[in-house]
Amino acid sequence: MSRLDGLRAALAALERDHMRRFRHDNEAPCSPRVVIDGKAYLAFCSNDYLGLAGDARLAGALAEGARRWGAGAGASHLVSGHYAVQSALERRLAAFTGRERALVFPAGFMANCGIVPALAGRGDAIFADRLNHASLIDGMLLSRAGAHRYPHLDLAALERLLATSKASTKLIVSDAVFSMDGDIAPLRGLMALAERFDAWLLVDDAHGFGVLGPRGRGTPAEAGLPDAASEGWRLIQVGTLSKAAGLAGAFVAGAEEVVEWLMQKTRTYLFTTGSPPALAHALLTAIDLIEEGEARRERLAALTGRLVAGLAQRRWKLLPSRTPVQALVIGDNAAALALAAALLEEGLWVPAIRPPTVPAGSARLRISLSAAHAPEDVDRLVEALNRLEEAL
Numbered sequence: 103m104s105r106l107d108g109l110r111a112a113l114a115a116l117e118r119d120h121m122r123r124f125r126h127d128n129e130a131p132c133s134p135r136v137v138i139d140g141k142a143y144l145a146f147c148s149n150d151y152l153g154l155a156g157d158a159r160l161a162g163a164l165a166e167g168a169r170r171w172g173a174g175a176g177a178s179h180l181v182s183g184h185y186a187v188q189s190a191l192e193r194r195l196a197a198f199t200g201r202e203r204a205l206v207f208p209a210g211f212m213a214n215c216g217i218v219p220a221l222a223g224r225g226d227a228i229f230a231d232r233l234n235h236a237s238l239i240d241g242m243l244l245s246r247a248g249a250h251r252y253p254h255l256d257l258a259a260l261e262r263l264l265a266t267s268k269a270s271t272k273l274i275v276s277d278a279v280f281s282m283d284g285d286i287a288p289l290r291g292l293m294a295l296a297e298r299f300d301a302w303l304l305v306d307d308a309h310g311f312g313v314l315g316p317r318g319r320g321t322p323a324e325a326g327l328p329d330a331a332s333e334g335w336r337l338i339q340v341g342t343l344s345k346a347a348g349l350a351g352a353f354v355a356g357a358e359e360v361v362e363w364l365m366q367k368t369r370t371y372l373f374t375t376g377s378p379p380a381l382a383h384a385l386l387t388a389i390d391l392i393e394e395g396e397a398r399r400e401r402l403a404a405l406t407g408r409l410v411a412g413l414a415q416r417r418w419k420l421l422p423s424r425t426p427v428q429a430l431v432i433g434d435n436a437a438a439l440a441l442a443a444a445l446l447e448e449g450l451w452v453p454a455i456r457p458p459t460v461p462a463g464s465a466r467l468r469i470s471l472s473a474a475h476a477p478e479d480v481d482r483l484v485e486a487l488n489r490l491e492e493a494l
């Protein structure tokens with residue numbers, strides 16, 4: 103068999119197992135109203151939790167940034183591709199999250215898979231929640247450190263692993279809000295274990311930044327984790343700027359020495375071209391919109407409550423979650439796909455998430471809500487799901 107025949111067979115196997123993925127060309131800007139092949143759908147798919155991706159003020163800031171700073175960065179940050187506006191954004195993010203310093207990356211995936219190997223290497227030990235995001239898992243594999251995955255949210259199991267570890271450098275790694283389940287890591291418990299076993303704690307707040315905590319400062323702020331001045335130095339916080347912030351990029355925030363070390367050693371920072379400075383210009387506006395976005399967060403919380411109440415007491419169960427990520431677990435891949443297809447027929451777009459993104463046998467609809475949804479949008483989805491549950 104030729105190499106290409108091998109790939110053809112592997113692709114056919116994906117199709118057969120309902121694992122093949124397809125893209126859909128949206129003909130409209132990001133919002134819950136999408137247009138595919140000229141047909142309008144109401145979508146519950148994006149991570150644009152505050153509805154900022156389509157916000158005119160933010161689009162205006164991006165255009166203004168391009169006029170002021172041009173198009174590209176021209177080089178990597180440590181050569182000549184770093185701009186004053188990017189340092190200003192880093193200072194803004196540090197102040198906003200209450201950490202000493204922040205470093206901005208072009209993407210959350212790059213931040214995570216670079217930071218983990220910069221913090222732990224051969225002979226060290228990493229302790230990771232089983233449901234961590236792929237970027238954290240890949241960072242762990244790249245690091246060559248000993249990898250210890252503990253059952254989801256299980257502090258007692260983590261404690262046992264930490265207690266038996268002989269590694270001198272220990273790094274605990276967890277999503278703050280889990281991307282496919284919507285539940286929240288026990289950050290105070292993780293911090294207590296980090297202190298007790300003298301470990302670093304890396305928290306990926308991709309889905310909490312902008313959404314949770316006072317003024318959207320994120321999950322660590324909501325949990326009341328210590329700030330930079332006290333024991334907070336062991337907390338290394340990642341946030342993405344591609345979800346609630348409505349644009350693209352990510353940041354890591356922490357103690358001055360930690361961030362300086364990461365700037366020196368993170369290969370995905372050193373060996374990539376800086377993101378366009380216009381983006382940093384627009385992100386400064388995004389942080390303002392997040393900070394003054396109390397009404398958006400209240401709207402989002404109300405929509406979440408409306409969805410949860412509407413789907414209570416059904417056969418299909420929502421996983422417990424108070425975030426805008428709501429997982430309706432169906433189980434079987436084909437059944438989850440059939441439900442998503444039936445919704446699509448009605449003009450409702452909710453993605454079916456299958457393994458390997460989620461564990462085998464837990465295929466689900468991942469319903470994500472945005473402040474850009476209207477209450478009637480949620481009612482339409484609830485009505486359709488309740489009706490299809492009877493029919494399917």
Ligand SMILES: *Cc1c(COP(=O)(O)O)cnc(C)c1O
Nearest residue numbers: 209210211235281308342344351
């Ligand atoms: C989306 C996501 C990332 C990656 O961020 P990007 O900016 O999209 O690359 C990292 N971690 C988690 C938990 C995510 O959900």
